[in-house]
Amino acid sequence: xxxxxxxxxxxxxxxxxxxxxxxxxxxxxxxxxxxxxxxxxxxxxxxxxxxxxxxxxxxxxxxxxxxxxxxxxxxxxxxxxxxxxxxxxxxxxxxxxxxxxxxxxxxxxxxxxxxxxxxxxxxxxxxxxxxxxxxxxxxxxxxxxxxxxxxxxxxxxxxxxxxxxxxxxxxxxxxxxxxxxxxxxxxxxxxxxxxxxxxxxxxxxxxxxxxxxxxxxxxxxxxxxxxxxxxxxxxxxxxxxxxxxxxxxxxxxxxxxxxxxxxxxxxxxxxxxxxxxxxxxxxxxxxxxxxxxxxxxxxxxxxxxxxxxxxxxxxxxxxxxxxxxxxxxxxxxxxxxxxxxxxxxxxxxxxxxxxxxxxxxxxxxxxxxxxxxxxxxxxxxxxxxxxxxxxxxxxxxxxxxxxxxxxxxxxxxxxxxxxxxxxxxxxxxxxxxxxxxxxxxxxxxxxxxxxxxxxxxxxxxxxxxxxxxxxxxxxxxxxxxxxxxxxxxxxxxxxxxxxxxxxxxxxxxxxxxxxxxxxxxxxxxxxxxxxxxxxxxxxxxxxxxxxxxxxxxxxxxxxxxxxxxxxxxxxxxxxxxxxxxxxxxxxxxxxxxxxxxxxxxxxxxxxxxxxxxxxxxxxxxxxxxxxxxxxxxxxxxxxxxxxxxxxxxxxxxxxxxxxxxxxxxxxxxxxxxxxxxxxxxxxxxxxxxxxxxxxxxxxxxxxxxxxxxxxxxxxxxxxxxxxxxxxxxxxxxxxxxxxxxxxxxxxxxxxxxxxxxx
Amino acid sequence: xxxxxxxxxxxxxxxxxxxxxxxxxxxxxxxxxxxxxxxxxxxxxxxxxxxxxxxxxxxxxxxxxxxxxxxxxxxxxxxxxxxxxxxxxxxxxxxxxxxxxxxxxxxxxxxxxxxxxxxxxxxxxxxxxxxxxxxxxxxxxxxxxxxxxxxxxxxxxxxxxxxxxxxxxxxxxxxxxxxx
Numbered sequence: 001x002x003x004x005x006x007x008x009x010x011x012x013x014x015x016x017x018x019x020x021x022x023x024x025x026x027x028x029x030x031x032x033x034x035x036x037x038x039x040x041x042x043x044x045x046x047x048x049x050x051x052x053x054x055x056x057x058x059x060x061x062x063x064x065x066x067x068x069x070x071x072x073x074x075x076x077x078x079x080x081x082x083x084x085x086x087x088x089x090x091x092x093x094x095x096x097x098x099x100x101x102x103x104x105x106x107x108x109x110x111x112x113x114x115x116x117x118x119x120x121x122x123x124x125x126x127x128x129x130x131x132x133x134x135x136x137x138x139x140x141x142x143x144x145x146x147x148x149x150x151x152x153x154x155x156x157x158x159x160x161x162x163x164x165x166x167x168x169x170x171x172x173x174x175x176x177x178x179x180x181x182x183x184x185x186x187x188x189x190x191x192x193x194x195x196x197x198x199x200x201x202x203x204x205x206x207x208x209x210x211x212x213x214x215x216x217x218x219x220x221x222x223x224x225x226x227x228x229x230x231x232x233x234x235x236x237x238x239x240x241x242x243x244x245x246x247x248x249x250x251x252x253x254x255x256x257x258x259x260x261x262x263x264x265x266x267x268x269x270x271x272x273x274x275x276x277x278x279x280x281x282x283x284x285x286x287x288x289x290x291x292x293x294x295x296x297x298x299x300x301x302x303x304x305x306x307x308x309x310x311x312x313x314x315x316x317x318x319x320x321x322x323x324x325x326x327x328x329x330x331x332x333x334x335x336x337x338x339x340x341x342x343x344x345x346x347x348x349x350x351x352x353x354x355x356x357x358x359x360x361x362x363x364x365x366x367x368x369x370x371x372x373x374x375x376x377x378x379x380x381x382x383x384x385x386x387x388x389x390x391x392x393x394x395x396x397x398x399x400x401x402x403x404x405x406x407x408x409x410x411x412x413x414x415x416x417x418x419x420x421x422x423x424x425x426x427x428x429x430x431x432x433x434x435x436x437x438x439x440x441x442x443x444x445x446x447x448x449x450x451x452x453x454x455x456x457x458x459x460x461x462x463x464x465x466x467x468x469x470x471x472x473x474x475x476x477x478x479x480x481x482x483x484x485x486x487x488x489x490x491x492x493x494x495x496x497x498x499x500x501x502x503x504x505x506x507x508x509x510x511x512x513x514x515x516x517x518x519x520x521x522x523x524x525x526x527x528x529x530x531x532x533x534x535x536x537x538x539x540x541x542x543x544x545x546x547x548x549x550x551x552x553x554x555x556x557x558x559x560x561x562x563x564x565x566x567x568x569x570x571x572x573x574x575x576x577x578x579x580x581x582x583x584x585x586x587x588x589x590x591x592x593x594x595x596x597x598x599x600x601x602x603x604x605x606x607x608x609x610x611x612x613x614x615x616x617x618x619x620x621x622x623x624x625x626x627x628x629x630x631x632x633x634x635x636x637x638x639x640x641x642x643x644x645x646x647x648x649x650x651x652x653x654x655x656x657x658x659x660x661x662x663x664x665x666x667x668x669x670x671x672x673x674x675x676x677x678x679x680x681x682x683x684x685x686x687x688x689x690x691x692x693x694x695x696x697x698x699x700x701x702x703x704x705x706x707x708x709x710x711x712x713x714x715x716x717x718x719x720x721x722x723x724x725x726x727x728x729x730x731x732x733x734x735x736x737x738x739x740x741x742x743x744x745x746x747x748x749x750x751x752x753x754x755x756x757x758x
Numbered sequence: 759x760x761x762x763x764x765x766x767x768x769x770x771x772x773x774x775x776x777x778x779x780x781x782x783x784x785x786x787x788x789x790x791x792x793x794x795x796x797x798x799x800x801x802x803x804x805x806x807x808x809x810x811x812x813x814x815x816x817x818x819x820x821x822x823x824x825x826x827x828x829x830x831x832x833x834x835x836x837x838x839x840x841x842x843x844x845x846x847x848x849x850x851x852x853x854x855x856x857x858x859x860x861x862x863x864x865x866x867x868x869x870x871x872x873x874x875x876x877x878x879x880x881x882x883x884x885x886x887x888x889x890x891x892x893x894x895x896x897x898x899x900x901x902x903x904x905x906x907x908x909x910x911x912x913x914x915x916x917x918x919x920x921x922x923x924x925x926x927x928x929x930x931x932x933x934x935x936x937x938x
Contacts, residue, residue, distance in 0.1 A: 094860045097840045097847075150937075158932060305902040306923050309882055310862065311930040315819060315849065316937050323818035331887045334899055341902075700909060 144168055148580060154316055156538070156583065159599055163540050164576065166603045170551055171572045173282060177275040177558065178565040184271040185562055186244065188255045188262050202254040202261070206629065206636050213477035216248075216485045216630035234500055235407045236493035236561075245496070245563045248489040248631035265633040265643045269622070272559045276615060279555065283608055290601030308333055336436055343435045362432050372424055373450060376417040377457045383413040384461040388483075410494070411501035414454045418549075422447050422542070444541050448606050451549050452613045455498070459556060459617040462491055467625060478626030478638070486631040488560045491621070495557030495564065502550050503571050510582045518586035538587045543579070544603050547572070548610045555614035559622070805842070807835030815936050820885040821865055828864045849936040858934050859924040863917050874915040876900050 090100045090107075111119055140146065145168055153161035192199045232238030242249060255262040312330050317323050350358075387409040405412075425446045429439050466487045469480045484490055517536060520527075554568040623641040627634035634640045648659055661667055807826050816822040826835040829845040837845070847853060848861045868878045879900040883891065891899070907915055907923040915923075924930050 091847075092854045092857060094857050096844045154937075303906050303923065303926055305899060306906050307927045307929060309879070309886065309899070309903055310866065310920075310924070311927045311933050313820065313886060314933045315935055316933075317818055318814050320818055327820075327886070327888050327890075331890055334883075334887065334891065334895070337902075338895060338898060697909075 144171070145576065152580065152583065155319060155322055158314070159540055160538055160583070162599045162603065163538075163543060164580070166544065166600070167547060167572060167576050167579075169286070170547060171569055171576070173279060174551075174554060174565045174569040174572065176278065177554075178563075178569060180275050180278070181271045181558065181562050181565060184267045184274075185250070185264070188257075188264065188267075189244065189250065189252065192255055197257065199255055199257045199262075201252045202256050203251070204253045204636055213481055213629035214635070215481075231403060231407070234404065234497070236496040237407075241489060241493070245561055246489040246492045247560050247562070248486045250562075250633045251631050251635065252633055253636060263647070265637070266647050268562075268633050269640060269643055271562075272618070272622075275558060275565070276555065276611070276618075279611055280608075283604055283611065287601055287604035287608065290604060304337060305334075308337070340435050340437060347435075358433055365428050365432055369425065369428060369446060372421060373453070376421060376450070376454065379417065380410060380413050380454055380457050381461050384410045384458055385465065388462070388465055408497060408501055410458055411498050414458065414498070415501070415505055417454060418447075418451055418545075421450050444602075447541070447545055448548075448609065451545050452552060452610055455549070455552055455556065456613055456617060458494070458498075459491070462494060463617070463621065463625065466490075477629055479628065481628070481630070484628070486628045487625075488621075488628060488632055492557060492560030492564070495553055496561055496567075498553050499550065499557065499564065499567060499571065502546075502553070503575070506546065506575055507578060510578050514582050514586040536587055538583055540599070544606065547575070548603075548606050551607065552610035552614050555611060556617060559618055802838065804831075804836045804838050807837075810835065810837055810842075815938055820888070824865045824868065828861060833870075846936065846938060849934070851935050851937070853935075855924065855931055856921065858931070859921050860917070862924070862930075862934055863920045866920075872917070874920065876904065876913065879903055 090103055093100070095103070111122065114122070145164075149161055149164050149168070152164055188199070191197045192201060228238060232240050236246065240246070244250075250264065250268065252264050255264055308330060312333075314326060317326055387406055390406045422443070425443050429443055432439075434442065466479050466484050467474065469482075474480055479487055514536065550568065550571065554564055557564040621640075623639055626638055627640045629635050634643065637643055637646070648656060651659070807823070807830075810816065810826045811822050816825065819825070823835065825845065826837060827833050829841045829848075830837045831841060848857055863874070866878060866882055867874050868881045869875070880896055883896050883899050887896075904913065904915070907919050909919045909922060910916070
């Protein structure tokens, strides 16, 4: 391959027809979507530059005008690059390798003429870039499960891959939350307990409190049946109740180290607040990227066809069956889009009678949906109340299975409800006559609400049971201390049970439903019924709701059971492998694709809803319900939240008054108003930008209309060209938006007004 | 598979600065009898299209013929090492969007007239759906695409139209890449 190959230079050649738009490159932005005005090539300056070129290329054949970056495009480009000695990477330009090599050689020879300082600058910037790239490459190797997720992406597409990336994100999130809790709460306790450091626990007895509140009956240890250990393991009672798994274990007011005392109640509360804040920030950061893409998509909804045709085929596919699947999914999508178009026309042609009929039908069906939801919530309420009442009775008198059934009754009811209601919703929505895309979104929204609201109902039922008493016994301690001497531990136990049950169900469904189904389909190919049932597809929304449900439980439960995030981490790790295994061996990919570009945003949005729903019961229990006096770090406070005001009162008075000022209404109300004003400003700004974009787009099509009719040269005289060139400063200000929408106005990076005016 | 994100090309004989995006080993594996092991003298070897088209990365791609034609020297699908490297460089993960858009435009321009006209679009749609859409559906889809992307209303997509459209296609970067 000769070193001198490159673009053929033909200075005498007249400017090309509009058929070729050689691209001009504005070098300070890496977009080259702006072809120069054709008449500029006629100008003598261009010709003299062309004549000045030293290397002459020989190119035997030229096939196609745009197949090679020939002639004016690459020669102009090479001029710019060579003359500017730009430090921009040569990689980003659309030249082939031989031309890039040539340019690099030119650059290197020209470097000799620079001063020492410039040479060193260039060298150091290049090596810095190389170092950054290497570092980036190294960090990608550290990613967890990189190879697994890549292979899943290759075989099943980007939709399913985004589910597994989401799962990996949750594993990391839970791990970090557990680390926070470990550092703040577990570490001092463990250090003291195992005598690693010379520290001790301090218990401060509360002065004026009824002794009755501090009574905490220990479970009877006598002759225990063997299976009660299993029950304890599965429900968190018995021997597990006093371990560090639950809140009740941390009945410590302070940990006294050699040099300082460690305030454990404050650390406990702060660990919860910190983990929730961290989750919020991390989710918002991750979803900002998806939100930006979503905003573009929602604005350009009409570009769905172009997206499918030009960005629809996944070039990573290396598998015959995957390719078949992609073909059929593209076909399905195009047909669905055409169907939606037909639907839209149908809706536009609806008469008013039909509209009234449809809307009244929708209202009726929404009432049915609400009724179904209400029925499920009531069932969960009843199940929780029943389970709580019967748990207090003599457990060892009951049979093993019955015992477990009662303990797990709320979880069972929730799971059944979550299994039945999507089917009901799917049936109902068919009568509501929406467009297919909206149908899917509404069904998913309803299922999300159902899943997450069930947990809230459970927690509120528990809350109401804890704070309600038959007679006035609640006034003694503020909560029902007869049934719930240590109510935080009980709530923690409920969350623990939910988590374990969820985990068992996922494993059981995979092992006992997926695999037999796959075996039946593979080996019973004669049976028509089974073939009709067919192999399962990986339903992404259902699986995502499942893990968001698990994560919401973890968030609520982290306060009442500090080790719960660690259990959640292990659970998600095992679920990752189980799901991956199930996917590879029992599922066939769905022909109905789930677009990756908005699915990341959808997952994070659902997770955010889960987080908001988890914060509500936590805030109520921390600030409203009195903390239990028989166990836990908050025995000396009325409510859990009280530890913060007490800590603040130990600060120096100036800091105290500052904090009081910041949290008072006199500060909060103006602050809120300012935030509203700022938000209003940004909304107005976004609206203004949108209008500018629309105007520029119209301008663009107007300009193109002129040019396609050939009157461009006529209307744009040299005078105007001069004016435009000399108002370069003004154009530069608009350049960021103009570069992409108004190519004719984006001129060369180095205007040479003198030479262009003759 | 393997993925090395920088290549110091042996063919140039020098190991400085010019980063290309991927690994060159594949070229040898394709046709060991054709490709000599020593490139320092830069021999002019061309791998025929049949071999390129049967590469695992390309064999299921409906546009493999166009890809080979676009990146080959003479537009006939037979590629030299440099063409091969170019192809994987553009199709790699790290190539910028505009570079990919430029080459994507060339790939979808079946008749090489520097415009994606309605006939080009029909070819593209037919290849994408393997001819399983009816003619009426295909022409409806092409009409829709031209409605959406044709900025200057001349019934065909120029390079700027295409690039503007790609700017608003969020999936383009993730789908228009080949992993080796």
